[in-house]
Amino acid sequence: MDIKVEVISVDEVIAVVEIGGEMDVFTSPAIKKKVTEVIDSGRRFIIMDLGGVTYIDSTGLGLLISILKRVREKEGDLKIVGVTKQVQKVLDITGLNKILEIKSNVGEAIKDWH
């Protein structure tokens, strides 16, 4: 499977999830499983680092929305960093750039929660 999911726990409630590879109909279920485990472990403030994402489609976008819903249910939040040109284009076309909060880097994303 052409996907890499790395989880970095910042503290007891914040985690950075680094994604590398393609976010599509094949890989999204594995990413969702990993992120769900992270959220269920108590880390409800999630930063999705998409810097290594080479391709995203509607399944990947749907995954980001489902993560946002899940953390909001737990009174947490989701921020996106490392947005590549391809990812940004898809976010812009679909209007999800207005729903998903995009930050320039992990430091900026964490700053809002401290």
Next chain:
Amino acid sequence: MALNNSAAGAGLGNVELRIPRRPEFVAVARLTVSGVASRLSFSYEDIEDIKIAVAEACTHAIQSKAVVTNEIRILCIFDDSHLAISIGSGRGAFKEGVKTGDVANARSLGIFLIESLMDDVSYAEMEDGTECIRMVKNLLR
């Protein structure tokens, strides 16, 4: 409208691919059509658009509960002015008036993306009765 392999007419030709209706083969379709597009001298941005459209159409077919066949058929017909890609899987997945643009629904988001990224999108039938989505990208010279 019925599509068939001879529809390429006096154009450069056509490429046809059949893949299993399974998620792990979507990338195969995406990369194959990307290869065709690059041979036709589409820009890098256009090729990226085409890749997304192909993947979205295949994903739509995979996630359709109406489809009974286990195969997705991808037909690329091209000449020096455009690339037309027809993607179908049995009957039921692609019909006129597929709902688009619902951000809470990845399937309708997919069709919305296709309509945004391609120059012309329509619904048709292949010569064997397969219902398909037909997506055209014009080649700007």
